[in-house]
Amino acid sequence: MTGASRAAVEALKRRPCPGCGAIDPEVVFEQRFARIAAASLLAGYDVVVCRACGCGYADRIPPQSEFDAYYKELSKYEHQDSGGQESVQDRARFVDIAALIARHVPANSTRVLEVGCANGGLLASLRDLGLSEISGLEPSPYSAAAAARLFGLRVRTGTLSDELRDPQPFGMIVLVGVIEHLRDISPALGRVRSALVPNGRIYVEVPDATRFSEFLDAPFQQFSVEHVLFLSVASLERLLRRHGFTPVHQERLARSHTANSTMPVVAAVYQRSEETSAPITKDEATLPALRDYTTRSRAMDAGIQSAVDRVVAARTPIVVWGVGTHTTRLLQTSRLRQANIRAFIDSNSNCQGKDVDGIPILPPTALIGRPEPVLVSSRVFQSEIVAQIRDTLRCTNEIILLYPN
Numbered sequence: 528m529t530g531a532s533r534a535a536v537e538a539l540k541r542r543p544c545p546g547c548g549a550i551d552p553e554v555v556f557e558q559r560f561a562r563i564a565a566a567s568l569l570a571g572y573d574v575v576v577c578r579a580c581g582c583g584y585a586d587r588i589p590p591q592s593e594f595d596a597y598y599k600e601l602s603k604y605e606h607q608d609s610g611g612q613e614s615v616q617d618r619a620r621f622v623d624i625a626a627l628i629a630r631h632v633p634a635n636s637t638r639v640l641e642v643g644c645a646n647g648g649l650l651a652s653l654r655d656l657g658l659s660e661i662s663g664l665e666p667s668p669y670s671a672a673a674a675a676r677l678f679g680l681r682v683r684t685g686t687l688s689d690e691l692r693d694p695q696p697f698g699m700i701v702l703v704g705v706i707e708h709l710r711d712i713s714p715a716l717g718r719v720r721s722a723l724v725p726n727g728r729i730y731v732e733v734p735d736a737t738r739f740s741e742f743l744d745a746p747f748q749q750f751s752v753e754h755v756l757f758l759s760v761a762s763l764e765r766l767l768r769r770h771g772f773t774p775v776h777q778e779r780l781a782r783s784h785t786a787n788s789t790m791p792v793v794a795a796v797y798q799r800s801e802e803t804s805a806p807i808t809k810d811e812a813t814l815p816a817l818r819d820y821t822t823r824s825r826a827m828d829a830g831i832q833s834a835v836d837r838v839v840a841a842r843t844p845i846v847v848w849g850v851g852t853h854t855t856r857l858l859q860t861s862r863l864r865q866a867n868i869r870a871f872i873d874s875n876s877n878c879q880g881k882d883v884d885g886i887p888i889l890p891p892t893a894l895i896g897r898p899e900p901v902l903v904s905s906r907v908f909q910s911e912i913v914a915q916i917r918d919t920l921r922c923t924n925e926i927i928l929l930y931p932n
């Protein structure tokens with residue numbers, strides 16, 4: 528780990544626990560990332576668990592305004608390769624979630640808002656079930672436009688840092704994959720609550736931090752650039768009760784995101800309530816679960832470090848495919864930076880044209896005609912990237928994999 532990255536993280540103050548407000552963190556893991564020039568949100572953070580309430584969260588992180596700017600400029604949910612069309616897995620997931628939400632909506636005319644609606648796939652599934660008063664809020668203007676183009680949906684551009692102004696309150700607000708991204712959770716949940724009718728409900732889905740070990744991705748991948756809360760059923764309940772919501776329905780599920788990626792989640796329906804928060808017991812599950820996850824990640828990481836060492840020792844010029852959490856973590860915590868990297872490739876057009884330490888980030892088509900071997904820096908997308916290199920781009924470059932096929 529370089530001193531600069533450590534210093535950048537340690538310069539940021541500790542923050543109160545999002546679950547209870549205490550400042551009594553137990554550090555479980557120090558996550559660090561290399562910076563992509565002009566496109567980086569974080570140099571890393573401390574993964575901590577609150578000693579008072581047991582909630583897991585990212586500590587020593589920048590202010591909410593930097594997160595908002597990042598999401599606006601660097602949305603990676605646009606699926607530009609496929610014109611905004613969702614994958615088979617996304618489609619099935621949206622149909623499942625829509626069915627669960629529809630069970631907790633009183634009428635087809637209930638006003639439903641989805642915050643962070645991306646390209647509108649879930650809203651379209653809700654409409655398929657007969658819900659008529661649906662709209663979305665989305666930080667990326669490109670995604671908001673895609674939702675209008677693909678599904679004819681009404682989507683405003685904005686985040687939970689803005690007021691959820693609308694002429695009438697909503698009966699249901701949907702927050703799928705949103706809460707774990709929020710640094711300033713209290714004002715955001717306050718805005719959600721005040722945008723609801725008196726007995727209005729929210730549907731929440733967050734990654735289940737107590738099950739990261741059961742669904743191992745690349746090492747430490749769950750401690751991503753974008754996730755700043757590591758919640759369980761118990762911690763989510765404490766957080767939401769504290770902000771004026773009471774539970775209606777809670778379950779633990781696994782959601783497929785790609786053919787090779789399944790995310791454990793907590794899915795929950797909460798109702799706006801006038802009750803003051805009932806005390807609940809401390810979350811005793813998150814700390815041991817995150818410790819187990821870091822232990823397993825470390826063991827897996829040892830094999831990847833060896834693979835990177837071989838690439839460095841060979842001194843062969845290479846191209847690295849991917850500049851997300853997986854690569855920026857490796858650049859900061861392995862010898863990858865010492866490899867003879869001539870270019871990075873990423874399908875996210877927001878990254879293309881930028882650079883990492885002066886090494887350019889190029890679009891996939893730039894691989895055509897290049898001679899270098901390609902190091903595939905992803906676990907979840909490894910097989911898709913190989914297929915793209917061989918079948919779509921028809922390139923015969925040597926491919927270096929970090930994970931078993």
Ligand SMILES: [Zn+2]
Binds near residue numbers: 544548579
């Ligand atoms: Zn706490």
